[in-house]
Amino acid sequence: MKESRCLTVATALLTLVALKAYIEWTAEQDEQLPAPQDSRWHSSSITPVTPVWPSEEDWLTFVRQHFNESLQQLRQTIPRAKAYWNAKQHQLFRAVEGRPVHTNDSQSECSGPTTAEKTAKIKDFESYSELHKNFILYDNCRTFPLLINQPDKCNGTKDRTFLLLAIKSLPKNFAARQAVRDTWGREGEPGGLPVRTVFLLGTGQSRYGLRLQNMVAFESRTYGDILMWDFEDTFFNLTLKDFLFLNWTLEYCRDVRFILKGDDDVFINTPQVLSYLSSVDSHRPLYTGQVVSNASPFRVHRSKYYIPESFYVGPYPAYAGGGGYIFSGPLVRWLHLVSRYIAFYPIDDVYTGLCFHALGILPEAHPGFQTFDIAEKDRMDPCVHSKLLLVHRRSPHQTLDLWKQIKDPNLKC
Ligand SMILES: *[C@@H]1O[C@H](CO)[C@@H](O)[C@H](O)[C@H]1NC(C)=O
Ligand SMILES: *[C@@H]1O[C@H](CO)[C@@H](O)[C@H](O)[C@H]1NC(C)=O
Ligand SMILES: *[C@@H]1O[C@H](CO)[C@@H](O)[C@H](O)[C@H]1NC(C)=O
Ligand SMILES: *[C@@H]1O[C@H](CO)[C@@H](O)[C@H](O)[C@H]1NC(C)=O
Ligand SMILES: *[C@@H]1O[C@H](CO)[C@@H](O)[C@H](O)[C@H]1NC(C)=O
Numbered sequence: 001m002k003e004s005r006c007l008t009v010a011t012a013l014l015t016l017v018a019l020k021a022y023i024e025w026t027a028e029q030d031e032q033l034p035a036p037q038d039s040r041w042h043s044s045s046i047t048p049v050t051p052v053w054p055s056e057e058d059w060l061t062f063v064r065q066h067f068n069e070s071l072q073q074l075r076q077t078i079p080r081a082k083a084y085w086n087a088k089q090h091q092l093f094r095a096v097e098g099r100p101v102h103t104n105d106s107q108s109e110c111s112g113p114t115t116a117e118k119t120a121k122i123k124d125f126e127s128y129s130e131l132h133k134n135f136i137l138y139d140n141c142r143t144f145p146l147l148i149n150q151p152d153k154c155n156g157t158k159d160r161t162f163l164l165l166a167i168k169s170l171p172k173n174f175a176a177r178q179a180v181r182d183t184w185g186r187e188g189e190p191g192g193l194p195v196r197t198v199f200l201l202g203t204g205q206s207r208y209g210l211r212l213q214n215m216v217a218f219e220s221r222t223y224g225d226i227l228m229w230d231f232e233d234t235f236f237n238l239t240l241k242d243f244l245f246l247n248w249t250l251e252y253c254r255d256v257r258f259i260l261k262g263d264d265d266v267f268i269n270t271p272q273v274l275s276y277l278s279s280v281d282s283h284r285p286l287y288t289g290q291v292v293s294n295a296s297p298f299r300v301h302r303s304k305y306y307i308p309e310s311f312y313v314g315p316y317p318a319y320a321g322g323g324g325y326i327f328s329g330p331l332v333r334w335l336h337l338v339s340r341y342i343a344f345y346p347i348d349d350v351y352t353g354l355c356f357h358a359l360g361i362l363p364e365a366h367p368g369f370q371t372f373d374i375a376e377k378d379r380m381d382p383c384v385h386s387k388l389l390l391v392h393r394r395s396p397h398q399t400l401d402l403w404k405q406i407k408d409p410n411l412k413c
Pocket of ligand 5: 144247251
């Protein structure tokens with residue numbers, strides 16, 4: 001009897017030690033950069049007049065009818081080159097036009113790692129990193145089971161969800177998620193505006209993966225804010241995570257007004273965000289954040305953003321830095337639809353920018369988004385933060401501190 005209790009205590013302690021170790025593993029996450037195009041989205045087309053949602057066979061016709069002009073413009077910005085992604089994307093453009101495509105590489109098929117054909121297209125494929133190789137081998141895979149769902153996330157409010165905070169996290173980032181829940185990510189209805197939070201996760205990569213998954217399942221039962229899909233949560237799978245999130249939103253949070261997509265290490269001034277969004281014309285398509293313009297692929301091997309020349313050549317479209325940006329909920333279905341005709345790109349915020357371009361929507365800069373952080377001296381200044389919408393990056397501890405200070409009614413600025 002006593003022995004088994006000892007065992008229980010020891011197991012619990014071990015779990016805690018393991019948890020602490022996981023939390024202390026640092027997660028590297030940063031932002032990056034791109035070139036705008038002049039295209040206009042007609043506000044009437046935020047929900048293009050369509051009596052019924054097109055059936056699968058009609059999607060192509062639908063995209064062709066509604067987004068031909070913007071797709072053509074996007075096409076002009078992507079050099080026709082031999083590089084893998086350029087070639088693949090131009091093939092997709094041809095497919096949208098209904099022109100015959102001379103290949104067997106079915107775009108919707110998830111062909112897996114046996115595709116020698118794919119790798120043969122890249123002369124220096126063998127020199128690619130494991131991450132780059134895996135990206136290419138799986139870049140047509142878009143269907144992964146949802147291991148942990150929150151099907152009721154957006155119901156149960158009298159009004160439709162006003163703001164959905166969709167936070168990219170990693171299984172091991174327990175502390176970051178807790179800090180978010182306890183501060184700017186707290187769910188509720190401030191000022192009558194329903195705010196909901198979900199954390200977007202894949203599965204852990206290491207041999208601890210399964211144990212982590214069990215801990216995350218426990219966390220989900222406690223807080224009800226975890227979405228976890230059965231794919232490896234790596235940096236280059238963030239585009240996949242984005243896509244699966246769009247799919248989830250269409251199924252479970254279709255009527256949401258605005259979505260804030262961000263990292264778990266940003267600090268968001270939620271009251272300020274709500275007050276800004278309340279003033280936005282909800283018929284206008286919104287895609288806003290810190291805009292990265294005139295960027296192009298990083299060619300430095302050691303960079304997390306490194307893109308080989310045999311993979312992509314050309315500029316990046318203007319995009320909103322992935323640390324955090326906001327867009328209109330009604331755009332989800334159009335993004336989801338058009339993304340079928342944009343090949344997955346390893347850098348998720350660049351990919352999102354590409355999809356918005358395909359819809360004819362350019363990112364709008366908002367000075368309240370500081371995804372590259374602010375002057376060093378202001379980094380723990382509550383007054384500075386009380387005027388901002390979002391800064392990157394803050395530790396869980398700093399987040400708790402800052403939140404307490406900006407919420408203090410005695411704060412004098
Ligand atoms: C799409 O736009 C291109 C260039 O503007 C034009 O040549 C083509 O006919 C258009 N296709 C459709 C289906 O409207
Ligand atoms: C397409 O696949 C068929 C059989 O699966 C093969 O015979 C043919 O050569 C392939 N064509 C191309 C262009 O790869
Ligand atoms: C909540 O909404 C989703 C889809 O919008 C639905 O599948 C689910 O049954 C709803 N749950 C409740 C408790 O009404
Ligand atoms: C993305 O996830 C899939 C499924 O787990 C995995 O096979 C693939 O290697 C991952 N891709 C990258 C680039 O890590
Ligand atoms: C979401 O993905 C699943 C699995 O691929 C698919 O069956 C479903 O139709 C998708 N939902 C939407 C709204 O596209």
